[in-house]
Amino acid sequence: MVVSGARPTGRQHLGNYHGALKNWVRLQGDYRCFFFVADWHALTTDYARHEPIADNSVEMVLDWLAVGLDPDRSTIFQQSAVPEHAELALLLGMLTPVPWLERNPTYKEQREQLTDRDLSTFGFLGYPVLQAADILMYKAEVVPVGIDQAPHIEFTREIARRFNGLYRPVFPEPATLLTETPKIIGTDGRKMSKSYGNAIYLTDQPAEIHGRLARMVTDPRRVRRHDPGDPNDCPAYLSFHRLYCTAEELRYQEEGCRTAGIGCLECKEITIKHVQAELEPIRERRARLGPEDARAVLEAGNARARAVAAETMADVRAAMGLV
Ligand code: TRP
Numbered sequence: 140m141v142v143s144g145a146r147p148t149g150r151q152h153l154g155n156y157h158g159a160l161k162n163w164v165r166l167q168g169d170y171r172c173f174f175f176v177a178d179w180h181a182l183t184t185d186y187a188r189h190e191p192i193a194d195n196s197v198e199m200v201l202d203w204l205a206v207g208l209d210p211d212r213s214t215i216f217q218q219s220a221v222p223e224h225a226e227l228a229l230l231l232g233m234l235t236p237v238p239w240l241e242r243n244p245t246y247k248e249q250r251e252q253l254t255d256r257d258l259s260t261f262g263f264l265g266y267p268v269l270q271a272a273d274i275l276m277y278k279a280e281v282v283p284v285g286i287d288q289a290p291h292i293e294f295t296r297e298i299a300r301r302f303n304g305l306y307r308p309v310f311p312e313p314a315t316l317l318t319e320t321p322k323i324i325g326t327d328g329r330k331m332s333k334s335y336g337n338a339i340y341l342t343d344q345p346a347e348i349h350g351r352l353a354r355m356v357t358d359p360r361r362v363r364r365h366d367p368g369d370p371n372d373c374p375a376y377l378s379f380h381r382l383y384c385t386a387e388e389l390r391y392q393e394e395g396c397r398t399a400g401i402g403c404l405e406c407k408e409i410t411i412k413h414v415q416a417e418l419e420p421i422r423e424r425r426a427r428l429g430p431e432d433a434r435a436v437l438e439a440g441n442a443r444a445r446a447v448a449a450e451t452m453a454d455v456r457a458a459m460g461l462v
């Protein structure tokens with residue numbers, strides 16, 4: 140069993156695609172999968188600006204379908220439509236020592252970074268408990284996530300162990316399946332992120348994609364066409380060329396860069412061709428989908444998830460002496 144979730148951030152970009160979705164699509168061939176819209180998680184940090192959550196959820200699910208998540212093979216659902224997640228989080232909270240939550244690295248980091256809002260809330264501190272509930276509800280064996288989420292999966296294992304020891308073995312301890320792709324860099328050289336405005340979206344038009352990549356930052360030493368550069372100092376190379384180009388193309392780009400034999404645009408055109416080829420079928424599938432498709436997929440997925448959640452909760456309640 141595989142479980143993973145994502146906050147509803149709306150239209151998906153290449154960072155989401157390479158960092159998670161591509162992996163999810165691959166996994167659904169080998170495992171029973173549950174993929175969900177973590178809308179309650181969005182409220183842990185965005186409780187004061189919740190308006191876009193519903194629309195963002197629909198947009199995100201449509202992109203999931205467009206990249207090839209198959210609702211016949213994977214259960215695609217919405218966290219808030221399965222209230223058992225809240226019940227399990229409440230019950231796991233009974234056995235969660237507060238210091239385990241306070242030492243969570245993302246808790247400290249985000250409280251320092253997101254200074255525009257008050258994150259001294261119970262919900263934000265308890266975020267990992269909710270995430271553990273999401274995972275344990277489906278008795279996941281494998282959780283595919285990026286490295287930033289690894290401490291949360293480790294916490295989930297600790298809680299599972301504690302539960303199994305205190306009551307009886309109900310939960311397997313889930314393994315972390317790290318996404319191999321390094322962080323996709325955005326067009327300004329920082330991590331690709333919706334909030335930085337440096338992202339390339341799956342649904343962007345070809346001309347837009349071309350324009351954004353053509354303007355992407357490169358080795359700053361290549362000021363003029365005849366200035367040589369170093370691919371290792373070029374965000375376009377480190378993120379995009381390496382990810383998309385063949386070994387032969389990379390050799391040509393490296394050589395041309397170091398000798399100023401090619402210009403940055405010529406170098407990038409090789410990569411852009413691959414990006415366009417990858418996104419074309421996704422954009423076509425996406426164009427044939429509308430909000431009603433997302434809603435139908437979620438409705439069916441929510442029902443499937445609830446059926447599994449009901450079974451797990453019956454076990455959990457019995458183990459904790461609640462019947
Ligand atoms: N915390 C994850 C993130 O911010 C989203 C998430 C919520 C998740 N519940 C999960 C991921 C369960 C994997 C499994 O990206």
Ligand code: SF4
Pocket residue numbers: 357358361368369370373375376392395396397401402403404406407
């Ligand atoms: Fe980057 Fe290619 Fe320009 Fe070199 S030539 S700086 S690798 S885009």
